[in-house]
Amino acid sequence: MSASTTRRGVSAAITTVLAVTLGAGALSVPATAAPLPTAVTAETGTKTAPVTYPVNGYFSAAGKTGFLTSARPVSRRAHTWTRFADGSTTTIGAAVVESTGSDVVVLGEGPSLRRSPVVKLRDMAVGGRTVSIGLGPLNGVYVKAVSKDTVLAEVTKADGSMELHLVTRTDDTITQRKIEGLPSGALGIASTSPHDGSVLVSYALRTETSQRHEFAVVDLAAAKVVFTHRTDARYTSGRSFSATHLVWAEDAGRVHTVDRATGVETVTDFGLYEGESMAVGLLGAWQMYGTPGTLEGDGRGDSRPLVPFTAKSLASGETVKLVDYVTSVEPGPDNTLFVRGGTVEHGDGLYRISLGADGRPAAELVASTGKPVQLLYLGAQIPHTFDLTSPIPLKWKLSRDNVDVDLKITHRGTGKSFTKRLYIYRESAGSPYLYSDGFIGITWKDIAAESQMGKDAEAGEYDWSFTAHPQNGVGPAVEASGSFTAAKGLSSPHDVNWNGTPDLLARDAQGVLWRADTTYDTTKKTLVASNYRPDRVGGGWQVYDRIETIGGIGTGSADFIARDKSGVLWLYDVTGNGYGASFAARKQIGGGWNTYTQITGGSDLNGDGRADLVATDKAGALWLYKNTGNLNAPFAKRQKIGNGGWGVYTQITATGNIGGAAAGDLVARDKNGVLWLYLGKGDGTFAARQKIGGGWNAYTDTIGTGDANNDGRPDLFAYGPGNTGYFYAGTGDYRKPFAVRVSSPVLTGDPAYNHVS
16 A cells, blocks of 8 residues: 655645644654553454564564564575464565565565566464465466455466456366456556555556556455556656555655546645655545654754655645654555554554544554653763863764754863764764764863863863754654763773773683773663674783782873783783774883782872872782873882781782772782782771672682773773673762662673683
8 A cells, every 4th residue: 555665855835735734733742751551352352562673674564463574684595474362473485575454464586576486475473374376378478466366467368468457266177257447458457456446557558659657446355446547657656556646756755546436636745855755644534744864864964854754634634643753654454554653652663553433543562662752862972071182972862863952062271162963974074973882972172162161171170951852753852961070181991992981801712912992881871882793903922920900100091010920011002092002012011020919000099190000919918009190110119018818818909989988999819719808098008908808719700990981980890701891880888889780791702712801
């Protein structure tokens, strides 16, 4: 009853059409999403909620008992039938498939069904059978399946003429009936799915000077044409019919309607680009239309409005908005349509449209993707103390990125502000304000280029706010606000590429060192990988028995040290630019470091703003190496801060200030797997240890990542055998410094790593 099309854009002319056809208030929506409704299925009593719509499924067909999807990107032999009753799925291994508006799915093995010598009619209802019809011996090509055992086919006669036949298979017998009343010379015959015993056939007739298009309603039982209509339309799609009307879409957004009783054709122009068409349908005397598109948009940043999928009474002119956006439309059984789209109230998925007891159409969600249609604000990714000299962007997450964002940032002390509209798009090189992790954001460099506030770059408190407008007009705008503290020239505790999120350094069994860029997933509440796999730093790192990220020497991205097996300690100065990391040639710090059993860095232990280094020696003493900020002499002369007893620990980890006291802290694991907290006093020494808990010998490495979830408290990552990883969010409470661990997918794939820092 309709064809699927893809929207590129809508012209300004649509404003007039909306005013006439939709009426005032047609686009109003509730502020928050409502719970999903109960779905009513053909199999009564077996389902109380919409089933799950397959991820990346392209909607192809629907019947009484289920619906068909194909994998996206489109892949041959990747088709799935999902039952409405219980959500169970059946894989269909056919090259091409087609809808019949029922549970019968047409399968073919050629590049298209018209070029498939055999078509199969598979009934997907429980207990249904498959009927194969070979059209090759009949010199026929497939047009449309019209029942469980019958297809329409173009059959070429011995004299070269063509006829349209009904071809039926009964057991092993093939019979044919010619459709009477179809004009000779019909070209490009296409047919809708059947309903009420009829189909709508479209075709072209060539004249000496042009080509005209015609429609014919065919009574299948009588095998003859019972109604025809000629049109001047150059292109037709989405053809639908009812007992009273015909409807179809033409190029550039023109929708045609024909009254079968009078033959009068009416055209509504929605003003699309050439090559674009409306999604249309017809139920009784209700014409339906909408500009097709996806919830996420086409990536072009198009801010032109989208016409919701709307029903208009051809008798009274009344309009009813059915869904807020439509991607595709397919016919269903018993005078229904199925629409892939979504509503702000019920979300994204598959909707069944039918006429209610009052004769008015309504949409019902029958399969849900679980995605909200309303634009949602999902949180900010801004370091608790933001470095105004860094390339790290201020970032915000929305449920989708086809938005335009009106951003305002104000320095609280001076009242100076910066405002800008951020246009977000994915096409070509993409928007400079859209990041690969789906966040939108802006760097201070960009702010400084356009505002005096940015040029002044004053430390202190800043307030931010924005309004994000959906570019395709689906759902209301969303507002968000917050604040952050800014400073200058900070040292990054564990951010090697200086993009605002922690990095992990991991060495595999072949001695190759990898850098894993991470980010915090606000939904899963854990640390996840920013990239598909870690970046390769280089080989030969098996010469070191200890590699430790120690924070920045001075300002900027985090640096790291490595101790070779002869006891020489080396410094690797890292330069991050917000996207990648470059590693300078190693610098020798000095020898004799094999006297230490444990080394860690990253906590500011003396309150000077720089991350320091601590080490335990073989006698059990603890030593402090203050960070000088000088790459040529990065550490001051060592200072003993623990006289003995530190030899009981198999691992120490600098965590930053996790206990809420005066300075950076340490955690230490003893030989029994018990983890202890040492609160820093701010003078390089620690308070008496406090027990955190047992079982920490399950991990080979624990790493103080810094503030990964941007709540102002440092966090911890733990790596263990079998490539397992866990994220421990810092609480800021010394009595219970870590929240319950959450499994992390970072570093869980191949290869396995024998050292992580």
